[in-house]
Amino acid sequence: AQSVTQPDIHITVSEGASLELRCNYSYGATPYLFWYVQSPGQGLQLLLKYFSGDTLVQGIKGFEAEFKRSQSSFNLRKPSVHWSDAAEYFCAVGVGSNDYKLSFGAGTTVTVRA
Amino acid sequence: DAGVIQSPRHEVTEMGQEVTLRCKPISGHDYLFWYRQTMMRGLELLIYFNNNVPIDDSGMPEDRFSAKMPNASFSTLKIQPSEPRDSAVYFCASSLEGTQYFGPGTRLTVL
Numbered sequence: 142a143q144s145v146t147q148p149d150i151h152i153t154v155s156e157g158a159s160l161e162l163r164c165n166y167s168y169g170a171t172p173y174l175f176w177y178v179q180s181p182g183q184g185l186q187l188l189l190k191y192f193s194g195d196t197l198v199q200g201i202k203g204f205e206a207e208f209k210r211s212q213s214s215f216n217l218r219k220p221s222v223h224w225s226d227a228a229e230y231f232c233a234v235g236v237g238s239n240d241y242k243l244s245f246g247a248g249t250t251v252t253v254r255a
Numbered sequence: 256d257a258g259v260i261q262s263p264r265h266e267v268t269e270m271g272q273e274v275t276l277r278c279k280p281i282s283g284h285d286y287l288f289w290y291r292q293t294m295m296r297g298l299e300l301l302i303y304f305n306n307n308v309p310i311d312d313s314g315m316p317e318d319r320f321s322a323k324m325p326n327a328s329f330s331t332l333k334i335q336p337s338e339p340r341d342s343a344v345y346f347c348a349s350s351l352e353g354t355q356y357f358g359p360g361t362r363l364t365v366l
Contacts (some may be wrong), residue, residue, distance in 0.1 A: 164275065184346060184357040184360050185357040190354055241350050242300065243289075248298075
């Protein structure tokens with residue numbers, strides 16, 4: 142079965158600084174990969190996804206992620222963080238067609254300091 | 256599109272009472288998922304449906320939990336009887352071609 146590891150439980154970053162959140166997955170084939178964001182008291186919002194093709198994926202709110210097969214990673218990046226980016230971020234992996242169940246990482250909480 | 260709709264948004268009940276959570280998926284989506292989120296366990300998949308048919312309910316904690324999807328536009332998650340340890344945020348998500356979209360959640364508090 143597939144699994145997802147987010148090594149960083151909590152990251153603090155200054156407003157305007159760059160942000161990188163790590164995600165590693167375990168799965169034999171090419172997975173479907175997702176990043177979601179959850180603001181306090183809200184549901185999970187899809188930031189971006191990778192199914193195939195270009196390994197650098199652009200998402201909403203200025204986020205991007207890069208799929209690296211050799212490292213089994215799908216790290217999320219943003220060049221300049223805004224205070225509104227403070228939230229919890231979840232990486233998820235799916236096996237694709239015929240079974241659209243996702244496995245979620247434990248999440249990384251991002252705090253933005255002024 | 257209105258997105259996934261869940262009701263109620265907040266529910267406070269007493270131990271032993273029956274609780275019913277409701278979900279309306281995005282029109283045209285063929286998968287529906289129920290999740291539970293707590294600080295201790297994170298996000299847990301409880302059950303999911305494909306074309307209104309339950310596919311995997313192995314995440315349902317015990318027989319007190321049941322879920323139905325009588326048609327493509329409605330699903331319920333029922334807890335009977337409820338217990339304090341059921342307190343959590345319950346999310347519904349719907350999916351088309353692999354991408355899941357989440358509802359705002361129902362925050363359940365069992366006293």
